[in-house]
Amino acid sequence: MAASVDSFDSVDSFGTGRLPAAPPGPVPWVAMYHSVGDCSDDPYRITVTPERLEGQLAWLRRRGLRGVSVADLLAARARGDGRRLVGLTFDDGYADFVTHALPLLRRWDCGATLFxxxxxxxxxxxxxxxGPRKPLLTASGIRYVAAEGxxxxxxxxxHIDLTRADDLALKTEVAESRERLAELTGARVDGFCYPYGxxxxxxxxxxxEAGYAYACAIDPGPLTGPHALPRVHIGQNDTAWRLRLKYRLHRLRRRPVEGV
Structure with a gap:
């Protein structure tokens, strides 16, 4: 029954229509980051240092992989040429994305999605x-990040748990947030990320129903599809060998689905 909610219809990354039908394929590898900075006080393990992030991006590039936004990843897969791409996502919109993450993404020629x-x-x-209070980006900060690609x-x-929200709160959190971001950035907003996963x-x-082309979760199980994409948590402890293990396990464990 759960799978029937989102029948894994193939929707292009700009939400403009359906893509040509394709046989089921492995779910794309999408990395989940949060904050980039000091991780000395990090009870939720949401922070990586700039040095660790650089090492992780370097690992990707050494393997012939390139980090891109989820929209670019899904569009490439729809064209049949996304095999060497991985999605990079950063949740919550911390201000340190501008100071620490963005320069490293530029250095390693990677793209990303910021939720x-x-x-x-x-x-x-x-x-x-x-844990410590971490500042979030202002409106001007978000516009700057968007202008940087x-x-x-x-x-x-x-940032509320949508599975516990009443109908009005659920619609407001999902639909109104999309409208506000479109007005803020002047661009179409196609991606959503479920708080807490x-x-x-x-x-x-x-x-x-709010019109998003895709959405990211963490481990959505039978709901896996374009509107419930699984992601792999990447943290400070993820050195090269752990990244290699996570990459291989993801390819082995994730079942094929249509539309992604």
């Missing part, structure tokens, strides 16, 4: 009861 919270512009990670996606308005059939339906 932000338009209801918390210039605020901090107040949803995390433990980074895909901007929605992480909802305020939690997802159910109702949340998937709301995201799809």
């Amino acid at each position: 932000v919270l338009p209801g918390r512009l210039g605020g901090d990670n107040a949803w995390d009861p433990l 980074v895909e901007i996606g929605s992480h909802g308005l305020t 939690t997802v159910d059939a109702r949340a998937v339906r709301a995201v799809r």
Whole structure:
């Protein structure tokens, strides 16, 4: 029943229509990052240092892989030429993305998707009861990142668990956040990321009905498809051998699906 909510229809990365039907293929490898900076106080393991991120990007490039935005990854796969691409995503929209992550992405010729919270512009990670307060990007910061070629996606308005939201809150978090970001950046917003990675059939339906072309989760199980893409958490402890293991395990464990 869950799989019927999002029947894995093939939608192009710009949300303009369906792509030609393709046989099921392996789910793309999408890396999940959050903050880039000091990780000495990091109870949720959401931070990597700039030095670690650079090592991870270098690892990708040495293997002939290139990090790109999720929109670019899905568009390339639809054309049949995305085999050497991996998705790079950064959740929450931390201000340190501009100071630490963006210069490294440029250096290693990588793209990325940044999922932000338009209801918390210039605020901090107040949803995390433990750990340090981390500042979030302002409206001007998000516009700057978008102008630098980074895909901007929605992480909802305020970072709530959508599986526990009532109908009005769910629609507001999903649909209104897309509208606000489109107005803020002047560009179409096609990607969504479920806060906390939690997802159910109702949340998937709301995201799809709001007009998003794709959405990222963490491990959505039978809901896996264009509106519930699994991702691999990448943290400070992920050195070269751990990255290699995660990459191989992902290719072995993820079942083939249509549309991605």
